[in-house]
Amino acid sequence: MSGAEPAPAKVNLYLHVTGRRVDGYHLLDSLAVFGPAADAVAAAPGEALCLTLDGPFAAGLAAEPDNLVLRAARALAEAVGRPAAAALTLTKRLPVASGIGGGSADAAAALRALDRLWGTGLGEGGLAGIAAGLGADVPVCLAARPARMQGIGEVLLPAPALPEYGLLLVNPGVALATPAVFRARQGGFTPMAELPAAWPDAAAMARDLAALRNDLEPPAIALCPVIAEVLAAIRALPGCLLARMSGSGATCFGLFPDAEAARRAAALLPGGWWREGGAPHPVPAD
Numbered sequence: 709m710s711g712a713e714p715a716p717a718k719v720n721l722y723l724h725v726t727g728r729r730v731d732g733y734h735l736l737d738s739l740a741v742f743g744p745a746a747d748a749v750a751a752a753p754g755e756a757l758c759l760t761l762d763g764p765f766a767a768g769l770a771a772e773p774d775n776l777v778l779r780a781a782r783a784l785a786e787a788v789g790r791p792a793a794a795a796l797t798l799t800k801r802l803p804v805a806s807g808i809g810g811g812s813a814d815a816a817a818a819l820r821a822l823d824r825l826w827g828t829g830l831g832e833g834g835l836a837g838i839a840a841g842l843g844a845d846v847p848v849c850l851a852a853r854p855a856r857m858q859g860i861g862e863v864l865l866p867a868p869a870l871p872e873y874g875l876l877l878v879n880p881g882v883a884l885a886t887p888a889v890f891r892a893r894q895g896g897f898t899p900m901a902e903l904p905a906a907w908p909d910a911a912a913m914a915r916d917l918a919a920l921r922n923d924l925e926p927p928a929i930a931l932c933p934v935i936a937e938v939l940a941a942i943r944a945l946p947g948c949l950l951a952r953m954s955g956s957g958a959t960c961f962g963l964f965p966d967a968e969a970a971r972r973a974a975a976l977l978p979g980g981w982w983r984e985g986g987a988p989h990p991v992p993a994d
């Protein structure tokens with residue numbers, strides 16, 4: 709066993725759709741951070757490629773014919789010219805199709821775990837090209853550290869230096885397909901954001917982020933009106949500095965001064981919605 713790799717949720721603190729490529733993909737400008745919830749991918753030696761699912765959201769993926777973890781394993785094996793043989797276990801704790809890139813995070817974690825198990829020695833730099841071929845969000849999930857995403861998601865730039873803050877994630881249990889949300893978007897494009905080099909505290913971070921937006925929030929609410937209720941509920945929680953939807957939804961986040969405030973707020977939400985409050989995912993060592 710090569711040890712389980714964490715696959716933390718990706719949270720888009722803002723997301724501007726800045727343009728559209730001729731192939732239909734949208735150009736984005738977004739600040740992605742990670743955590744506080746995560747899936748995990750473990751890889752052990754095996755004679756063939758097989759995947760076991762467990763965790764609270766495993767049932768949501770049971771019928772998935774081509775799990776992103778398996779696609780990642782095949783892509784890595786092909787890139788290094790070796791058989792795709794491994795016993796993989798995915799512990800699914802993140803809601804599926806929910807705007808926090810769970811599938812992308814799983815694919816990135818599988819690449820890291822198999823790079824280690826197979827001793828391919830590619831490391832983050834060598835895996836980046838394979839990640840980009842698996843989905844627009846996979847490169848940022850491979851880095852798993854705060855980053856500004858541009859292009860269709862594959863251009864990664866340093867994030868501003870971030871202060872201490874807490875994050876609350878809330879999902880109402882409705883799956884939203886990313887292409888449907890992009891298709892439902894109306895209106896033009898939004899310019900790139902101007903960000904400082906650093907935020908001194910969470911309040912300053914929230915003030916600047918409040919001037920930005922998630923361009924996918926209005927079309928997602930049109931497709932799934934309960935998102936507006938989730939946002940209102942988060943906004944009303946004590947200590948909440950900002951509430952916004954992540955990615956193409958339906959998961960929304962609340963920004964809090966610290967992890968404890970986010971954890972306390974999670975307990976105050978109505979039952980029935982998935983929620984996780986706490987500290988952002990720790991930044992991996994270089």
Ligand SMILES: C[C@@](CO)(OP(=O)(O)O)[C@H](O)COP(=O)(O)OP(=O)(O)OC[C@H]1O[C@@H](n2ccc(N)nc2=O)[C@H](O)[C@@H]1O
Pocket residue numbers: 720723732733734735736738806807808809810812842843844845846859860861886887890954955956957
């Ligand atoms: C919207 C974002 C923001 O981080 O997050 P999620 O909502 O998925 O978490 C991502 O761009 C999603 O990335 P990912 O889910 O990997 O997308 P892909 O599998 O590559 O593409 C799925 C579909 O989304 C649309 N798509 C995706 C990315 C992009 N920059 N422009 C697009 O138009 C396309 O219709 C594409 O066919």
Ligand SMILES: Nc1ncnc2c1ncn2[C@@H]1O[C@H](COP(=O)(O)OP(=O)(O)O)[C@@H](O)[C@H]1O
Pocket residue numbers: 769772774775776777798803804805806807808809810811812814815845884886955956957
């Ligand atoms: N390991 C995986 N986890 C989640 N979704 C997966 C996985 N493998 C394949 N998928 C497919 O990818 C789609 C997008 O899932 P996900 O990454 O959770 O969404 P989002 O990017 O909106 O957060 C799902 O509808 C599912 O069909």
